[in-house]
Amino acid sequence: MRLTAHALTCQRGGRIVFAGLDFSIAAGEAVQVTGPNGAGKSSLLRLVAGLVRIESGRLALEGGDPEASIGEHCHYCGHQDAFKGSLTVAENLAFWTAYLGGGGQDPQTAMDRLGIGHLAALPAGYLSAGQRRRLALARLLTVARPVWLLDEPTAALDVASQKVLAGIMAEHVAAGGLLLAATHGPLGLPTRELAIGRAT
Numbered sequence: 346m347r348l349t350a351h352a353l354t355c356q357r358g359g360r361i362v363f364a365g366l367d368f369s370i371a372a373g374e375a376v377q378v379t380g381p382n383g384a385g386k387s388s389l390l391r392l393v394a395g396l397v398r399i400e401s402g403r404l405a406l407e408g409g410d411p412e413a414s415i416g417e418h419c420h421y422c423g424h425q426d427a428f429k430g431s432l433t434v435a436e437n438l439a440f441w442t443a444y445l446g447g448g449g450q451d452p453q454t455a456m457d458r459l460g461i462g463h464l465a466a467l468p469a470g471y472l473s474a475g476q477r478r479r480l481a482l483a484r485l486l487t488v489a490r491p492v493w494l495l496d497e498p499t500a501a502l503d504v505a506s507q508k509v510l511a512g513i514m515a516e517h518v519a520a521g522g523l524l525l526a527a528t529h530g531p532l533g534l535p536t537r538e539l540a541i542g543r544a545t
């Protein structure tokens with residue numbers, strides 16, 4: 346599988362955020378999108394996920410399911426966690442796992458891996474910022490998708506959880522997955538850098 350962008354241009358709010366962006370990510374590769382605030386890192390991930398329109402240029406995914414969109418091959422973990430505060434941690438994960446098609450690990454195994462297994466019965470509204478982030482990341486394990494788009498995935502995570510996440514990302518890449526992560530800091534695994542844009 347390979348994700349290729351050719352002369353990709355992104356416009357938001359009537360302004361060009363980045364233009365003429367070329368890159369290629371192969372199966373088993375981890376790419377770190379870097380750039381100053383406002384450079385368009387989040388916009389790029391949202392664009393690949395199909396949540397922002399491509400202004401011009403081309404994005405292609407070779408080797409995927411021809412019946413599915415590129416976005417349907419992707420896990421997109423952005424800044425906002427769409428959880429219902431009154432539902433428990435387990436219920437929120439069950440909802441997203443079913444909604445996104447499942448096919449991955451058992452939810453309890455995923456919660457245990459991310460260190461939130463003991464919080465399964467707690468309403469998600471009571472979670473700390475780091476615990477919410479870990480719940481958001483649990484769907485990476487419960488739903489099998491080849492392309493992971495992670496926006497500042499280590500935000501709010503303590504050092505131990507950052508290491509757990511690094512292990513999860515490394516396993517995904519070792520299994521032939523693709524990873525595109527926007528971050529200002531190290532991810533804890535070998536990555537190639539894709540530096541974009543200028544602050545706007």
Ligand SMILES: Nc1ncnc2c1ncn2[C@@H]1O[C@H](COP(=O)(O)OP(=O)(O)OP(=O)(O)O)[C@@H](O)[C@H]1O
Binds near residue numbers: 380383384386527
């Ligand atoms: N919905 C929107 N409407 C208009 N402009 C937007 C919208 N979303 C983002 N932008 C603008 O697009 C530009 C790129 O934003 P983006 O969030 O992609 O940057 P970033 O590189 O991820 O920044 P940061 O490092 O601060 O997270 C910014 O100038 C931002 O103001």
